[in-house]
Amino acid sequence: MTEYTAPKASITSAAFTDEIREQLRYTQGVTPEQATAADVYVATAAAVRRHLMDAWMTTQHDMVTGSTKAVGYFSAEFLMGKQLRNALLNAGLSDQFDDAVKALGCDARDVIDAEYEPGLGNGGLGRLAACYIDSLASKGVPAFGYGIQYRYGIFRQEFDEQGRQVERPDYWLANEEPWGHIDYNRSQRVGFGGVVTGKDDVRTWEPAWCVRAVPVDYMVPGYESGRVNTLRLWSARSYDEFDLLTFNRSGYLAAVKPQVKAENISKILYPEDSTPQGKELRLEQQYFFTAASIHDAIRVFYPGQEHPDLTTLPDKICFQLNDTHPVIGIPELMRVMIDEYGYDWDTAWRTTTACFNYTCHTLLPEALEVWPASLIGSLLPRHLEIIKEIDRRFVAQLKTLTDDAEKIDRMRIVTLAADGKEPKVRMAYLATAGGSHVNGVAALHSELLKDVTLRDFSDVFGDKFTNVTNGVTPRRFVKLANPRLSDLITDGLGTDRWVSHLDMLKELVPLAKDDAFVRRFAEVKQANKVDFAAYARREYGFEIDPNTMINSMVKRLHEYKRQSLKILAVISQYADIKSGRVAAEDIVPRTVVFGAKAAPGYRMAKLTIRLINNVARVINADPDVKGRLSVYYPWNYNIRLAEHLIPATDLDEQISQAGKEASGTGNMKFALNGALTVGTLDGANVEIRELVGPENFFLFGMTVDEVEALYDKGYQPSSYYDADPRLKQAVDMVSDGTFSDGDRGVYKPLTSDWLNKDYFMTMADFSAYMDIQGEIETLYRDPLEWNRKALLNVANSGYFSSDRAIDDYLANIWKTGPMD
Ligand code: CBF
Incomplete structure (x- = not known):
């Protein structure tokens, strides 16, 4: 293996310290002596941005003048996490920073x-x-991330004394935010409402109101690529600051109304869509950012051109639609080409379909x-016309491909108004018809997408369908989050090149036979557990014992993810110890950690949160299980918590x-x-298991086919309750008030759902889940073997790098690559 030396930033620690001092003094106006940690953070961010500035400008220049097609990643969400450590790493300034803060x-x-x-x-x-x-x-691939700079991100989760979730607004911009650059000079006008006039082939849309989309630019530095891309998040501003005339007549609220309406668009990360108002706002957000982004791409790639040749757009940039949220971009590009630049329909359609691709993230x-056509019509009347025309032509095309009239009806983008139901626009169908590729996000998911969710489409347009299994960045989630493991890997491989070539982890496989190396791996995990315990004490006041198995279940709270299954298993184990069926000393000491937010209007999910918190309260206070079983639920699960918890976890659910x-x-x-x-x-569990080896993964539960068969047969959840005394006891303890101070009514909606409906079959999988616990405990009692398997998980997971996923997108969908 050839030795690789990462290029280091040429600046010394002393010089970097001076740069921070300079920022403190001349930008923030504080002396280093007065500076708080928050001041130093802002000053460091500014200093890092300065270091990245030249590479950022060169990247933009090369992107526009070069011949490499760029990628526009359209996403209603970018969950970036804290920026500082990542920016320092990618700028090659981590060591200098550590020295500078000390100085x-x-x-x-x-x-x-x-x-x-x-x-x-x-x-x-x-x-x-x-x-x-x-x-x-x-x-080094030229790319823009395009999205929205919401003023309020996802709510901050708290728990009240009864363990219920309380949502607090998260005004993340309350303090100085040094990363985003607001570029008022490159704002875009985005229209809404109004009327469409003109003849069939020349239509003019006169919006009723317009919003100013102001870009806030974030640098996205590459790791050792020397390239810095842009994340452009749009912020909505009003053109009519406020109406002075109305104000003078003392109508303050009425005077600021247009401003409030406009600025509401980027105010909150997508709200509930269960109310008509919520739906409208969400569609406004979607159109707001996709329209601004498309106009921006044209501005960037055809600078100063009044009559750009937009048929060349697909050679310059392709747009990836991250789920259905930005799909309204398809009719928008059609509108821009036809109405603003005078192209005929066929040319506009050829260009549009060549530009767009769609990733589906759900089943x-x-x-x-699915949007009511009337809503689109009132908010975006010209777009509705275009969507209807896309649909009309699409149906005509389908008629040339199949005689199956029912199938054609099922595939309509705009549903027919039948039985008093108003027509609806199916955004996933619009994306499939209006783009070149559709991909799922794991092998199994892509198969199910083809076979079930978009079956009719894959029958007719099989070539469009492909899979790109997701990936995660090894920079943030290994190198930065787990420095001990990173050092061990670098030591084992003799190089740190794995940070950008994660498939190299494979070369650790032989080391899993080396007991000394496995022991070092075990020491890393143990040290991470000690760190996590300290973090949990500091941040949450929890007393976690790092000498227990850390067993984590962190993800959104949703019935299909089945946090209920986990909490029922915990209750069952608790009951085993309490009843003396199992001696406490025969149980592997375990700390179960949950992390999850529930959608504010999702009643069952919120009740599950309450249950978990109360199970934790009862178990953690019970001396009979002390040191054997404990449950913690740190509130407000976020990336920072993930970065601490993941490296410390032994068992993941x-x-x-x-x-x-x-x-x-x-x-x-x-x-x-x-x-x-x-x-x-x-x-992706399926692929993880295949790659790490079935013997290094605890598999349980029904397969997709078994689930389907059981639905078909008629699922009776209560029969599982009757058949497994462990399940019966656990459910009964939820019903009998054990976790609600004797109140038998609190969890009734949950228990009644489990026994009567249980759509996601928690009851049916419970026994298998309990049975596998025996295997887990047996292995855990043999630390060397456990850690050998854990190490093999690391060694065989290189495939799950987002670098590999991006390679797949580049090769199979975007057909582009790094800049020259
Ligand atoms: O593909 C990324 C993730 O997207 C979801 O979170 C989503 O919002 N649809 C899915 O639920 C995940 O399975 C998936 O990994």
């Missing part, structure tokens, strides 16, 4: 902690977008967006009902950090 008399941790984590995403999809723009930059029908989790990315992060997985054959 300035600060603690590095305080400086890092001073950064407020932006929550501009809900979970996996938004974090994936952040990983992908990191990998694009690290590979849950309710997550595939990926226990969704088979066929429901599109991929998962947490599963990849845990495996890469040396946790073993207990999981079902769902999402």
